[in-house]
Amino acid sequence: xxxxxxxxxxxxxxxxxxxxxxxxxxxxxxxxxxxxxxxxxxxxxxxxxxxxxxxxxxxxxxxxxxxxxxxxxxxxxxxxxxxxxxxxxxxxxxxxxxxxxxxxxxxxxxxxxxxxxxxxxxxxxxxxxxxxxxxxxxxxxxxxxxxxxxxxxxxxxxxxxxxxxxxxxxxxxxxxxxxxxx
Amino acid sequence: xxxxxxxxxxxxxxxxxxxxxxxxxxxxxxxxxxxxxxxxxxxxxxxxxxxxxxxxxxxxxxxxxxxxxxxxxxxxxxxxxxxxxxxxxxxxxxxxxxxxxxxxxxxxxxxxxxxxxxxxxxxxxxxxxxxxxxxxxxxxxxxxxxxxxxxxxxxxxxxxxxxxxxxxxxxxxxxxxxxxxxxxxxxxxxxxxxxxxxxxxxxxxxxxxxxxxxxxxxxxxxxxxxxxxxxxxxxxxxxxxxxxxxxxxxxxxxxxxxxxxxxxxxxxxxxxxxxxxxxxxxxxxxxxxxxxxxxxxxxxxxxxxxxxxxxxxxxxxxxxxxxxxxxxxxxxxxxxxxxxxxxxxxxxxxxxxxxxxxxxxxxxxxxxxxxxxxxxxxxxxxxxxxxxxxxxxxxxxxxxxxxxxxxxxxxxxxxxxxxxxxxxxxxxxxxxxxxxxxxxxxxxxxxxxxxxxxxxxxxxxxxxxxxxxxxxxxxxxxxxxxxxxxxxxxxxxxxxxxxxxxxxxxxxxxxxxxxxxxxxxxxxxxxxxxxxxxxxxxxxxxxxxxxxxxxx
Numbered sequence: 001x002x003x004x005x006x007x008x009x010x011x012x013x014x015x016x017x018x019x020x021x022x023x024x025x026x027x028x029x030x031x032x033x034x035x036x037x038x039x040x041x042x043x044x045x046x047x048x049x050x051x052x053x054x055x056x057x058x059x060x061x062x063x064x065x066x067x068x069x070x071x072x073x074x075x076x077x078x079x080x081x082x083x084x085x086x087x088x089x090x091x092x093x094x095x096x097x098x099x100x101x102x103x104x105x106x107x108x109x110x111x112x113x114x115x116x117x118x119x120x121x122x123x124x125x126x127x128x129x130x131x132x133x134x135x136x137x138x139x140x141x142x143x144x145x146x147x148x149x150x151x152x153x154x155x156x157x158x159x160x161x162x163x164x165x166x167x168x169x170x171x172x173x174x175x176x177x178x179x180x181x182x
Numbered sequence: 183x184x185x186x187x188x189x190x191x192x193x194x195x196x197x198x199x200x201x202x203x204x205x206x207x208x209x210x211x212x213x214x215x216x217x218x219x220x221x222x223x224x225x226x227x228x229x230x231x232x233x234x235x236x237x238x239x240x241x242x243x244x245x246x247x248x249x250x251x252x253x254x255x256x257x258x259x260x261x262x263x264x265x266x267x268x269x270x271x272x273x274x275x276x277x278x279x280x281x282x283x284x285x286x287x288x289x290x291x292x293x294x295x296x297x298x299x300x301x302x303x304x305x306x307x308x309x310x311x312x313x314x315x316x317x318x319x320x321x322x323x324x325x326x327x328x329x330x331x332x333x334x335x336x337x338x339x340x341x342x343x344x345x346x347x348x349x350x351x352x353x354x355x356x357x358x359x360x361x362x363x364x365x366x367x368x369x370x371x372x373x374x375x376x377x378x379x380x381x382x383x384x385x386x387x388x389x390x391x392x393x394x395x396x397x398x399x400x401x402x403x404x405x406x407x408x409x410x411x412x413x414x415x416x417x418x419x420x421x422x423x424x425x426x427x428x429x430x431x432x433x434x435x436x437x438x439x440x441x442x443x444x445x446x447x448x449x450x451x452x453x454x455x456x457x458x459x460x461x462x463x464x465x466x467x468x469x470x471x472x473x474x475x476x477x478x479x480x481x482x483x484x485x486x487x488x489x490x491x492x493x494x495x496x497x498x499x500x501x502x503x504x505x506x507x508x509x510x511x512x513x514x515x516x517x518x519x520x521x522x523x524x525x526x527x528x529x530x531x532x533x534x535x536x537x538x539x540x541x542x543x544x545x546x547x548x549x550x551x552x553x554x555x556x557x558x559x560x561x562x563x564x565x566x567x568x569x570x571x572x573x574x575x576x577x578x579x580x581x582x583x584x585x586x587x588x589x590x591x592x593x594x595x596x597x598x599x600x601x602x603x604x605x606x607x608x609x610x611x612x613x614x615x616x617x618x619x620x621x622x623x624x625x626x627x628x629x630x631x632x633x634x635x636x637x638x639x640x641x642x643x644x645x646x647x648x649x650x651x652x653x654x655x656x657x658x659x660x661x662x663x664x665x666x667x668x669x670x671x672x673x674x675x676x677x678x679x680x681x682x683x684x685x686x687x688x689x690x691x692x693x694x695x696x697x698x699x700x701x702x703x704x705x706x707x708x709x710x711x712x713x714x715x716x717x718x719x720x721x722x723x724x725x726x727x728x729x730x731x732x733x734x
Contacts, residue, residue: 001364001365002365003285003286003361003365003366006285006360006361006364006365007285007286007289007357007358007361010356010357010360010361010391011353011357013391013392014353014356014357014391014392014394014395015395016395017391017392017393017394017395017396018395018396018398018399019395019399020395020396020399021395021396021397021398021399021400021429021432022399022402022403024396025396025399025400025403025414025425025429028425029420029421029422029425032420033420109406109410109411109412110410110411110412110413112413112419112420113412113413113414113419113420113421116403116406116410116412116413116414117414119406119410120402120403120406120412124402
């Protein structure tokens with residue numbers, strides 16, 4: 001395995017346990033707090049669902065970018081990298097709409113433990129999205145100058161990780177409303 | 183070449199793993215002195231509660247708590263980690279596997295400077311209103327979660343931030359070690375020809391990497407509790423302070439092995455070289471260590487036997503805690519078998535290596551008491567526990583660290599340290615260390631709790647006050663005993679006896695390079711022909727060792 005690919009996998013290994021720690025803490029406390037189910041009903045499920053689609057699509061485009069690189073078609077790689085960045089920005093746009101909507105309705109981190117977890121987990125995920133976007137932008141710029149095209153793969157792996165984390169967060173925070181939702 | 187720029191490149195923003203290793207070592211040594219001075223501050227307060235402490239003035243409970251907190255934090259995270267894992271790891275690992283440098287040299291540089299920044303952040307907390315963190319080195323909530331409880335606002339934030347930066351730096355280092363080991367080994371250096379130290383550093387990096395995440399998550403929650411009034415660790419808000427203890431010790435106990443493994447690795451290099459015998463049970467040590475690494479993830483709750491966890495949980499955690507001593511016993515027996523009938527040379531490095539094992543045995547044996555829930559319920563949070571973990575961490579960090587320093591010093595600087603002063607340093611340090619901590623076992627068994635600012639306030643422990651006095655005198659001697667070492671270290675760097683390439687006639691790869699090795703490490707790319715510990719092979723006529731890179 002090339003050095004850089006090995007490096008990124010070790011890096012992701014350490015990232016997984018950070019989110020793992022948060023998710024396990026959430027689950028353990030969730031078992032003691034059935035009322036979180038009705039609190040979760042106040043999240044904007046349609047925004048969460050849309051964002052899930054957006055993020056999943058961006059995982060596809062990052063693969064297509066990688067495919068372009070493998071075929072030696074750097075223009076295609078660049079086009080799909082650009083699309084990935086765009087989708088990432090759309091995700092953040094929805095996210096900030098969602099945050100502001102919630103905060104206006106008094107659903108702030110200190111309201112209850114559920115909202116503390118909600119903001120901490122989605123916030124940390126959002127920071128990873130921003131980090132991924134910066135990395136993607138650097139690679140995008142490099143592609144334009146014909147530099148270091150193999151980095152498409154390493155940022156792609158990282159972008160998938162960001163996507164996978166979201167796939168866990170979405171059901172845990174948005175749709176696990178255990179019946180009695182109001 | 184522009185000399186001005188190359189000075190910065192060479193000594194400050196170096197990408198050479200050897201310089202980075204030395205940067206870590208020296209930062210760690212400086213912080214050891216800082217942590218030691220803090221220990222002197224609160225230990226003097228304990229011995230003479232009503233007298234002002236020379237250099238600190240009258241120690242009030244606030245200052246006492248700050249000193250205790252910062253001593254623990256510094257010694258574990260800013261001394262033991264950088265010296266054992268990052269310092270020796272960076273310096274020795276690429277040399278031992280025949281690599282020219284780390285896999286990611288620039289990441290390596292970044293990891294040191296992130297660490298340096300964390301040091302600055304930690305120490306800067308002394309200059310903020312309210313002073314540094316006072317909630318103990320474990321940062322347990324609710325003391326740490328609500329500034330109102332500990333009276334510290336900025337100090338606590340900076341403490342969390344410094345720890346986070348430190349962990350980020352160590353993660354970068356761990357990624358580098360593992361990637362380097364897996365990708366950059368010299369031809370012929372199969373995994374089972376790597377020196378034990380390399381194995382130990384890698385397993386320690388894996389343990390660190392997979393245990394620290396939950397604590398980072400816990401740190402985020404703690405910071406949110408402090409800054410945004412969330413209630414992750416606040417029962418009134420539905421949270422649970424015990425959760426933090428789980429997250430902390432899920433990392434905190436494996437951390438002990440993160441430190442122990444490099445120390446055992448250093449011993450595995452020194453014992454064969456100074457007893458002229460091959461290491462006994464090479465593969466057995468590796469397998470045992472892997473088992474210990476896996477077990478280390480399921481022992482954490484023995485720190486919480488009296489915290490209100492379900493007693494049914496205490497039994498499995500007692501069992502795993504006691505089982506984990508078996509793989510380490512295997513390693514220790516292998517080391518003893520290595521020494522058995524060897525022609526032992528008592529150099530300063532060897533003395534420290536032997537001292538490490540002798541002291542560590544006391545730490546290990548007393549650990550059994552704490553590991554068993556029944557005994558621990560009585561001993562928990564007493565000076566017995568404190569003495570126990572100082573008997574494990576002191577030998578690991580100080581004795582093994584110094585053994586490594588005396589051993590690789592000729593490689594690092596091309597000169598020898600003075601052996602006579604090295605031996606003086608060893609005996610004074612060892613004796614004074616025991617004077618400090620043996621009495622504390624007795625105080626602990628008498629029921630003396632930790633973190634009591636003035637023991638004379640309690641009748642049942644006041645009669646043991648003389649033991650505090652003895653321990654404190656021991657500590658003062660121990661600090662003074664480091665003066666000959668520091669002088670020896672800095673004077674030998676310039677004026678010591680010039681060392682040849684392989685002064686100890688050792689077998690691992692780092693000894694075929696010049697002392698000190700230049701950038702790129704090896705003059706010709708090494709090829710490895712044999713395992714790492716070929717001492718006293720039958721059939722060799724003129725010498726008793728053969729280096730990994732030599733053919734017969």
